[in-house]
Amino acid sequence: MGHSQAEKAQNRERILAAAAREVRERGLEAVSVGTLMKSVGLTHGGFYGHFENREALLAEALERALLEGEAKVGAGGAPSSFPDIVRGYLSGKHRDSRDSGCAVAALASDVARADAAPREIMTEHVETFFETVSRSLGGDEERAILAVSAMVGALMLSRVVADPSRSDAILTVVRDQLAGLGAS
Amino acid sequence: MGHSQAEKAQNRERILAAAAREVRERGLEAVSVGTLMKSVGLTHGGFYGHFENREALLAEALERALLEGEAKVGAGGAPSSFPDIVRGYLSGKHRDSRDSGCAVAALASDVARADAAPREIMTEHVETFFETVSRSLGGDEERAILAVSAMVGALMLSRVVADPSRSDAILTVVRDQLAGLGAS
DNA sequence: TGTACATCAGTGAACGCGCGTTCACTGATGTAC
DNA sequence: TGTACATCAGTGAACGCGCGTTCACTGATGTAC
Numbered sequence: 001m002g003h004s005q006a007e008k009a010q011n012r013e014r015i016l017a018a019a020a021r022e023v024r025e026r027g028l029e030a031v032s033v034g035t036l037m038k039s040v041g042l043t044h045g046g047f048y049g050h051f052e053n054r055e056a057l058l059a060e061a062l063e064r065a066l067l068e069g070e071a072k073v074g075a076g077g078a079p080s081s082f083p084d085i086v087r088g089y090l091s092g093k094h095r096d097s098r099d100s101g102c103a104v105a106a107l108a109s110d111v112a113r114a115d116a117a118p119r120e121i122m123t124e125h126v127e128t129f130f131e132t133v134s135r136s137l138g139g140d141e142e143r144a145i146l147a148v149s150a151m152v153g154a155l156m157l158s159r160v161v162a163d164p165s166r167s168d169a170i171l172t173v174v175r176d177q178l179a180g181l182g183a184s
Numbered sequence: 185m186g187h188s189q190a191e192k193a194q195n196r197e198r199i200l201a202a203a204a205r206e207v208r209e210r211g212l213e214a215v216s217v218g219t220l221m222k223s224v225g226l227t228h229g230g231f232y233g234h235f236e237n238r239e240a241l242l243a244e245a246l247e248r249a250l251l252e253g254e255a256k257v258g259a260g261g262a263p264s265s266f267p268d269i270v271r272g273y274l275s276g277k278h279r280d281s282r283d284s285g286c287a288v289a290a291l292a293s294d295v296a297r298a299d300a301a302p303r304e305i306m307t308e309h310v311e312t313f314f315e316t317v318s319r320s321l322g323g324d325e326e327r328a329i330l331a332v333s334a335m336v337g338a339l340m341l342s343r344v345v346a347d348p349s350r351s352d353a354i355l356t357v358v359r360d361q362l363a364g365l366g367a368s
Numbered sequence: 369t370g371t372a373c374a375t376c377a378g379t380g381a382a383c384g385c386g387c388g389t390t391c392a393c394t395g396a397t398g399t400a401c
Numbered sequence: 402t403g404t405a406c407a408t409c410a411g412t413g414a415a416c417g418c419g420c421g422t423t424c425a426c427t428g429a430t431g432t433a434c
Contacts, residue, residue, distance in 0.1 A: 032387065033388060033389085053388075053389080054387095054388065054389090
């Protein structure tokens, strides 16, 4: 074995990263301590040296997943243009990479029925999403709220719809119409 | 006891109705055979006289939930006007009654990660939703897809956001802007 | 209408299984001298 | 630098629990005569 302090921090990070992926891929409730630890090459007992319990891990993993999703939309970093945001968000690539994409779209219905803790975490990031898009629209918050609602809704619907060309159509149609929203 | 054939049909109906509610309230995976049967006053063993297994029940419950949600939007029945659909869908009442409201908004992220069977069931109802709204917009399918995406997205976000006045704002802002979409 | 019997809806004990969590233990790490 | 020892990251058996599903059984229902 190797159990140095540096490795402990590294292992915690790997557990959290795996959980942030798993949570978007399979949902908050589907993450199991045993399976998660096995996926990073450890045994289940060690989990409690890193997190107080499963619920605490889920809260951190949700936060992490939301941050990762945000990074792609360009929150915090260099400001993205509205058309760039919409194009990236409503792309086939984003639709097909649930485990690394926007956690709001991946987990909104899970969080809607969760306790206060996850709802508050996601609430904060929904507001950040509004602000990022609002900034790209010259500060028009109302149009930003409409655009975010449409983007999140369209992405989720495109992931539900079984027929690939129909799924593509949802993305394209909403993308094109939102582009007009940025122009007017 | 009373075990007539008429009562059997009635019990099946009660199980299904309870499941259609439960599925929207707690998600597809959270429905347990034992708890469900207890909630309609029966014991778990009897379940298998009504459904082949849990998965078969979930498929039927999803279909039922989607039909119930559609009935409120006026699919099939008398045609609703676009403003009426939007007003009803993006209302505080709808947001607060997850267990009897639109099953697309309640279960989209669950179904997005489910097997082919639930995805195909929901796909059909998403298309129906598009058609209903399209009809209310004089046959403009593209605007209907945008409107449905925005309605589903906004309802989900309003259920995530913890602060009630902020949650109301999402509904109101999207509702007002979609109204403009129907007019132009 | 009354009796005898087959049917079958629902019961509840039992099954194997995976879950979250605890804890005595192991052995490498890191420190004190 | 080398030795002795405390620390502590990770292991894996064990716990109680709820799950989906099966099945022998019970007793009311419904039917044949």
